[in-house]
Amino acid sequence: MGHSDLAGVRIIENDTYSIVAASQLALVASGTATLETALLGCPEVIAYKVSPLTYILGRMLVTGG
Numbered sequence: 691m692g693h694s695d696l697a698g699v700r701i702i703e704n705d706t707y708s709i710v711a712a713s714q715l716a717l718v719a720s721g722t723a724t725l726e727t728a729l730l731g732c733p734e735v736i737a738y739k740v741s742p743l744t745y746i747l748g749r750m751l752v753t754g755g
Contacts, residue, residue, distance in 0.1 A: 702709055710716055711730045718727050718734045727734045740748070 707726075707730060710727055710732050713732050716727050716732050716734045718724050718736055720736050720738050724734060724736050
């Protein structure tokens with residue numbers, strides 16, 4: 691990815707609530723942040739970090755085998 695691919699991208703720190711409230715979508719780690727994001731009215735995708743074995747077992751349960 692070259693520098694031109696990042697044109698118009700701004701990195702803002704220490705203003706989490708304003709950023710989330712102004713966002714169209716957020717990728718959020720599971721936990722308190724999911725509740726905060728929901729309360730700010732921002733649609734979200736929740737990410738979980740699991741072990742490979744847990745992923746395989748969960749995948750089997752969701753897909754039926």
